[in-house]
Amino acid sequence: MSQQSASADLGTRVMEVIAKTQRIPLESISLDSTFEQLKIDSLDGINIVFALENEFGINIPDEGVQTMRSIGETVEGVRKLVAEKTAEPEGPAV
């Protein structure tokens, strides 16, 4: 990703990834949008999750995917995983 998008806030970056993956205008997406409103189905969801994993260098587990049904939930989910990654740069110490 470009430096420009890396410097944008996390919510915007998530929306940019979704807009790009879905080939829809960024302006059509807001934090309040649900996947249903954006006509994003489960198969689209797999694509979006894959792109988000690449963008943020995170691993989104299947359980995490199931809690992401709107843009807001997705941003929160990504924020949490990015925070965990930053807190434990060597990976989870389980």
Added chain:
Amino acid sequence: MNRVAVTGLGLVCALGNNVAECWERLVAGVCRILPLSDPGSPPYKFSRGAQANAFVPLDHFSEKELIVLERFAQLAAVAAREAVAQSGLTFTEDLADRTAVITGSSIGGQFSEEEGYIRLYREKNSRIAPLTIPRTMSNAGASRISLEFGIHGPVYTVSTACSSSNHALGQAFSMVRGGQAIAAIAGGSEAVFAEGLLRAWEAMRVVSPDVCRPFSIDRRGLSLGEGAGMLVLENWEHAQARGITILGEIIGFGMSSDAHHITQPCVEGPAKSMQWALRDAGLAPERIDYINAHGTGTQANDCIESQAIRLIFGAKADSLPVSSTKSMHGHTLGAAGAIEAITTLLTLRHGIIPPTVNFTSADPSCPLDVVANQARPAALEFAVSNTFAFGGLNASLVFQR
């Protein structure tokens, strides 16, 4: 219209190298979804698969023959050998012209293709192995069977993802029934344990991290498997005149397309497929004694298939045994229909229903009698076997004892 007898069966999968070995384990409820021989680096998100580890190519082919045969074609040929041997057919000139070979394969020869890409893109070597094309073509198994037995009739391959071999069997059934062929070798084969393909399945997020648990509340996806199933279908009178043992009969075939979504199933498509198959067989739903389910172990399939069965079978579904043997031999994609057709015929023949194993507890969204964990003896006359593919393509067969 001719009756269609089944006079030969051949099977290779994770459960064993022939029909007898596989059947013994199916009835014993043995799950052969085991740790992968190569767990991947970095490891795949799933650690298990149903690999046909006991299948050793050199036990069946010379080094020279293997030059042109990928694993999926080897599996197809070996299963066909067993089926033809049991049928006792010899393909004399007339029969050779009037026998069909119709196989199913979802992906064809994946290994040579991946080796080619490694040379091309990783090693920057533009010289690809010269036999890549005949090794990878999806009809390599069908063509090998035709060559090996000298069969000159219609020979082709159907590729409809997980419905491939039910579509192949349905085509062969129609040909023998309609008189275009006297006999047919039909089924399917698949060899899925190639890295690129496994990574693609991993990315789809539909593979269970451990084993598949069809219809169970804690199911987390399918388990991949490899193998082949081949059946010899034969004009009933031709078989009777030879005095050969008839192992069962195919009496109906139904197909439908969801036209709903590329991967998400819907109730109507699978329901129609079963309905058309029953209508083709001339049977009321109440007459069916057993269903071998598609039962992949994914959230969506098992719930939708249960609803489709309830829709077609109504109150009968309360007492209708439905099992998914994928819990033992994995989901063999383009071979699934053939392996499960053989399982269904043996179920009718032996009067014992193989279970759905790895089952822990019932899911209210799958209200079926899934023959949990233990095989069950039963007097059986008619059975249905389902396959539902990505792309929304459904195919159901009806068998009679």
